[in-house]
Amino acid sequence: MRIDLIIERARIWTGDPGRPRAGRVGVWGGRVFGLDEQLDGVSADLVLDAGGAFLAPGFNDVHAHSVWFGQTLLELDLSGAASAEEMLQRIAGHAASLPEGAWVVASNFNPLGIRGSAASRDDLDRATGGRPLWVKHASGHAYTLNGAGLAAVGIADHPSGHIDGGRIVTDASGRATGLIEENAMSIVQRYHLPDSRSDIVKALRAATERYVSEGLTSVTDAGVAGGWIGHSPQEFGAYQLAREQGALRTRMQPMIALDALHDLAGHDDDPVASGLDAGLRTGLGDEWLQLGPVKVFTDGSLLGSTAAMTEDYEQCPGNHGYLLGEPEELREKVLRAASAGWSLALHAIGDRAVDFAIETIAEAQRRSGAPAIPNRIEHGGVVRDDQLPLLAEHRIALAPQPFFITTFGDGMAAKLGSGRIERSYPAASLLRHGAMLPGSSDRPVAPGAPLGVIQAFVERLTESGAPYGPNERISAEQALAAYTRGSAEATGWAGRKGVLAPGMLADMVVLSDDLTAVPSERISQLDVLATVVGGELRHGSLDERG
Missing domain, CATH: 3.10.310.70 (Diaminopimelate Epimerase; Chain A, domain 1)
Known part of the structure; x- marks a missing residue:
């Protein structure tokens, strides 16, 4: 049998617990065909020699802002x-x-x-x-x-x-x-605003070219088409145009901002719902471009002391932030979106906002059922111990950004105090409770190169080198799993990408060394030698074998 591509002499981390390591991977029709002995007797149109480099599933950032970036x-x-x-x-x-x-x-x-x-x-x-x-x-x-x-x-x-x-x-x-x-x-x-479609396409081309140079093969855009986070009411259409023009170099899953939805008429038996015309909702699309959840802002930011806390900010008596609007009115809008079939992605940084998000998502799931693409909470700047089991119980994906610690950690620690930083942007505790842990950056709010974020997962050191919630540190392998199969699970693609196994999408990154084995301070310094998306080499090069 002849397939499209074989990459040989690689140190492969598959992400598959049943078969964690391999040396060869084959690709056919944009998907993984097989590993090692599964390729015996198989030839390929193109054979590449990794020269002993480290190969893993492609990185997947579940919370970035691609047009903005x-x-x-x-x-x-x-x-x-x-x-x-x-x-x-x-x-x-x-x-x-x-x-x-x-x-x-x-x-x-x-x-x-x-x-x-x-x-x-x-x-x-x-x-x-x-x-x-x-x-x-x-x-x-x-x-x-x-x-x-x-x-x-x-x-x-x-x-x-x-x-x-x-x-x-x-x-x-x-x-x-x-x-x-x-x-x-x-x-x-x-x-x-609005920005023109051509300007949005230009921004997407620049962003996704950078993404593939860093080993990213999938990215979720955390809010388009409405609210202060959107760039145009036609933003998803601009994404489609970018795909048609070859400007999208990675797989993309844009979220639609809640403000872009409106009341939908329907049959008397249908639930009262809000959405887009024709009932378009989360999940529409394919493996290259797909409508993601609806993005909802519930509070502000730690940097601006506007995230909604249950306790005052350190040295700011009387200021515990605020929710962005009347809670019952906001909850009703979110529930109407869930009734139309939208998965939910609620921005919640303060623990008071996390309370609101958990309660609202739980109510939406009671009314409308759990969606195929999981409901989510974005950020989790402060997550209390009593909230962690609820995330696991309701299968709510929490998307923390560990590089916030590297970039803003000293300032955040001053605002939160020593007690709350132990519960800030959790990672290890999510895994201990059996909750989903994806990889994300919130780029361009903070730098988004995945290797840097993975290092931040492992070290949790502020810009001055101070430890920040060290009990939430995870291993490099756990961080790699978060950025691959954890992200696939959080975005509704578990079992289809994020793991290198037969039938999975052939998205791969090739690094100069094994990030699970090098000292943590070296992780961000590794070179991205090549990025493969759907079996196509979109960044870098490997030696071709005759």
Whole structure:
């Protein structure tokens, strides 16, 4: 028999507990044909020599923002800015290259990384030469505008009125500082959005090219088409266009933002439901592009002290964050989406928000049954011990982001205190309770290269090197399993990808060494030699054998 591809002389970690290691893998029709002795007597159109390199199932990030990430690759990058002076210098240099009156758009700003005083809105006006400025915070939950930017989007110098679930921050005199939080960000987005389909395709091409260079073969986009996280009401259509044009280099599963859904008419026997026209819902699509869950924001961020906690933030008496809206109204919207067949993905960072998410998902499953693609909680910045068994009982996937610890850990520890960091972004305790543990980054909120996230799973060290909830550390092999078969389970693809076994999708990453065997500090330094998606080499190269 002749098949499409055989990769030989590899140190293969299959992810299959029944057959954990192998040396050869064959591919036919985009799927794994066999391993080792299953390939005896079989030839292939292409035979590649891995030269003893380490081969594993392709990485799968279940929570990233691909259009947003792609845009950051095309915008001014403020990551790593350590002072107001450095931030202002970068902005001034970029602004000088733009036409007069053009917007200066910057991404990846982390206010917790700024030493000393922050730049004022007047400082920012001087840096841009009067051009309007839009700074997107790395958290995704705040923007900073200068005075010209505030005026352009229609925010008064001394704003008045209340914004439910959001805030235009003012100083002691009532003057807008330029900081805009949570739901108030919609004011800025109404001015700038929607993005064009061609711009979205360009961002997706840039993002997925980076993904495959890092060994990612599947990614879930955590919110498109609505709310402050979306870029256009036609965003999923832009994903389809990107696929048709060959711009998608990885498999994609976009979530639809709750705000994109609307009430659906139906038969009197049908449940009261909300969704998309024609009843389109989670699961539509194929192994390359599939509608994921509906994305719902229940609270804010740790970085902005807006995540909803049951206890006050450390050194902030009276501030325990808040839910983004009236709980009963939000719960009813979520239940109506579940009635239409949508799986649920509830952003919940604080433990109070996790309570709300667990209760709402449990009620949705009582009413509508457990969906084929599991219901999920995104983040879990603080998860109490009493909540862990409920996640396992209701088969709710929790998607934590361990690289938040590497990037923002010192600031998060200061806000939470020593007790709560032991329950922050859990990993080991999820496994102990038999709950799902996928791999995810929330990129571009934090860096998203999978090897770095895997190292963070293992080490749990802050940017200063301090331990952060060390009892939640897991082994490198457990972290690799999370980024492969754990992610497949959380996204509804268990038994079809995430493991190298006959019949599985032939998605693979080839690394310069065995990440389960090297010292943990070396994991992020390994080279991605090749990435294979559906049996096709989409990054790197291996020697071809005659």
